[in-house]
Amino acid sequence: MTEKMDKKPIISLRNVIKKYGENLVVNKINLDIYQGEFLTLLGASGCGKTTTLRMIAGFEDITEGEIFLEDENMAGKPPYHRNVNTVFQSYALFPHMNVFDNVAFGLVEKKMKKAEIRKKVREVLELVQLTGFERRKPDQMSGGQKQRVAIARAIVNNPRVLLLDEPLGALDLKLRRQMQLDLKHLQQQLNITFVYVTHDQEEAMTMSDRIAIMNGGVFEQIGTAEEIYEHPKTKFVADFIGESNIFETSIHAVEEKMLKLIMEQGDVTVREQGFEVNEIAYLCVRPENIKISEFPVEGFNLKGIIKENIYVGSQIKTTIEMINGYLVKKTAFPDGDMKPAGSIVYLYWDDGKSVLMHTKEDKIYNYIESAEGGSIPS
Numbered sequence: 621m622t623e624k625m626d627k628k629p630i631i632s633l634r635n636v637i638k639k640y641g642e643n644l645v646v647n648k649i650n651l652d653i654y655q656g657e658f659l660t661l662l663g664a665s666g667c668g669k670t671t672t673l674r675m676i677a678g679f680e681d682i683t684e685g686e687i688f689l690e691d692e693n694m695a696g697k698p699p700y701h702r703n704v705n706t707v708f709q710s711y712a713l714f715p716h717m718n719v720f721d722n723v724a725f726g727l728v729e730k731k732m733k734k735a736e737i738r739k740k741v742r743e744v745l746e747l748v749q750l751t752g753f754e755r756r757k758p759d760q761m762s763g764g765q766k767q768r769v770a771i772a773r774a775i776v777n778n779p780r781v782l783l784l785d786e787p788l789g790a791l792d793l794k795l796r797r798q799m800q801l802d803l804k805h806l807q808q809q810l811n812i813t814f815v816y817v818t819h820d821q822e823e824a825m826t827m828s829d830r831i832a833i834m835n836g837g838v839f840e841q842i843g844t845a846e847e848i849y850e851h852p853k854t855k856f857v858a859d860f861i862g863e864s865n866i867f868e869t870s871i872h873a874v875e876e877k878m879l880k881l882i883m884e885q886g887d888v889t890v891r892e893q894g895f896e897v898n899e900i901a902y903l904c905v906r907p908e909n910i911k912i913s914e915f916p917v918e919g920f921n922l923k924g925i926i927k928e929n930i931y932v933g934s935q936i937k938t939t940i941e942m943i944n945g946y947l948v949k950k951t952a953f954p955d956g957d958m959k960p961a962g963s964i965v966y967l968y969w970d971d972g973k974s975v976l977m978h979t980k981e982d983k984i985y986n987y988i989e990s991a992e993g994g995s996i997p998s
């Protein structure tokens with residue numbers, strides 16, 4: 621947890637529900653976003669990211685629940701009365717106006733003095749590295765440059781919060797990577813709260829202080845990139861973020877802080893708490909944490925045969941077939957432990973390098989309910 625967590629939330633979502641007719645697209649979500657935070661909504665297409673962002677911006681009504689901006693209930697407040705600005709994937713620049721006029725537009729509307737407008741526009745264009753482009757029209761610029769203009773236009777009004785919906789979606793991979801870092805640095809420099817939407821997990825992990833993983837209208841987990849990767853709370857999260865081996869297990873015995881697990885692939889003992897005997901659970905082990913030995917290792921009874929080793933430069937990707945046919949993924953540095961294809965091996969991992977997850981819906985749901993406690997603004 622970062623120091624930001626101690627601060628008061630700037631945005632709070634309380635039991636927010638959105639229905640389109642009978643179609644429930646956002647299902648009672650709770651979220652606190654803190655001043656100066658870079659928070660990303662990450663999830664597959666159709667999971668409700670844009671809808672959530674649009675409800676915060678005020679472009680979309682909420683069916684049930686409440687949204688607070690700086691402790692103020694936003695019920696009935698139109699978008700232009702909310703201290704937020706939105707940047708969309710399509711840049712939505714005025715095509716007939718040059719860069720200067722596009723950026724200055726909001727300030728002119730506010731009837732700011734000309735000299736002041738010139739100063740502010742110059743400042744933000746410098747921030748997005750577009751000094752010298754003032755007279756260009758949007759159709760004389762690249763996608764990345766247009767996106768920078770859209771961002772300059774959004775930040776020139778000094779919003780407290782910037783909402784960004786897949787703003788880099790139209791850019792090629794190389795430019796996208798560069799813009800990810802630029803945007804993150806810009807956010808740090810301005811100390812504006814960013815709520816960012818993407819379906820690209822690498823982008824989310826690169827940029828965010830915290831990530832809220834959305835699936836079917838709910839948050840499966842909210843946390844830092846590291847928390848989510850190292851300690852996924854649900855099978856969905858373990859699958860969605862990075863690669864993982866997921867074993868279905870049943871809890872055979874609970875001893876002190878150790879659990880004996882039985883699975884089709886063999887038995888293991890792990891250090892975990894909060895599970896009951898006979899409960900069915902998922903065990904997740906990241907490929908980089910899988911180790912192999914020629915001999916059985918204490919606490920593990922997981923025998924397999926190396927199917928293949930693939931050299932991909934920075935890594936060796938190994939596939940190990942278990943007795944039930946399940947294929948375990950293992951990655952290692954080229955100088956790490958490796959056995960040729962056909963070798964019989966025993967799998968193990970270091971203490972704490974596996975994560976056990978409940979399968980029961982109610983346990984998962986309890987987690988989601990308690991994930992975002994926080995102070996509820998009154």
Ligand SMILES: Nc1ncnc2c1ncn2[C@@H]1O[C@H](COP(=O)(O)OP(=O)(O)OP(=O)(O)O)[C@@H](O)[C@H]1O
Binds near residue numbers: 645670672
């Ligand atoms: N105006 C609308 N009327 C009816 N249904 C809608 C409307 N807008 C969105 N939906 C539905 O709500 C669900 C969530 O849509 P949303 O746009 O929030 O998804 P998303 O997570 O942003 O997806 P993507 O990554 O594809 O942009 C989808 O099933 C979508 O079809």
Ligand SMILES: [Mg+2]
Binds near residue numbers: 669670671
């Ligand atoms: Mg969307």
